[in-house]
Amino acid sequence: MRDRHTEPWIVSRYAFISWSLGRIEIASPISGVTFQTDNPDILHVIHTFAQAKTIEEVVRTQGKYP
Secondary structure (H helix, E strand, C coil): CCCCCCCCEEEECCEEEEEECCEEEEEECCCCEEEEECCCHHHHHHHHCCCCCCHHHHHHHCCCCC
C-alpha cells in the first residue's frame, strides 16, 4: 500500500516534489538533479510558475521573490 504522505507529487514529466519531515525535495528525472530545502518559500515559487510566465512577469508581480 502506498503512503500518500511520502509519495512524490508529480508536477510534470520533468519534476517530482516530495515533502517529508520538513524537507522539500524537487527532483528532475530528465536531468538527474535533485534540489533539497527546508524553506517553504520554494512552494510559492513553484505556484507562481504553475502557469507559463516569463521571469520578468514573475519579478514584476512577485517583486520580493527573485
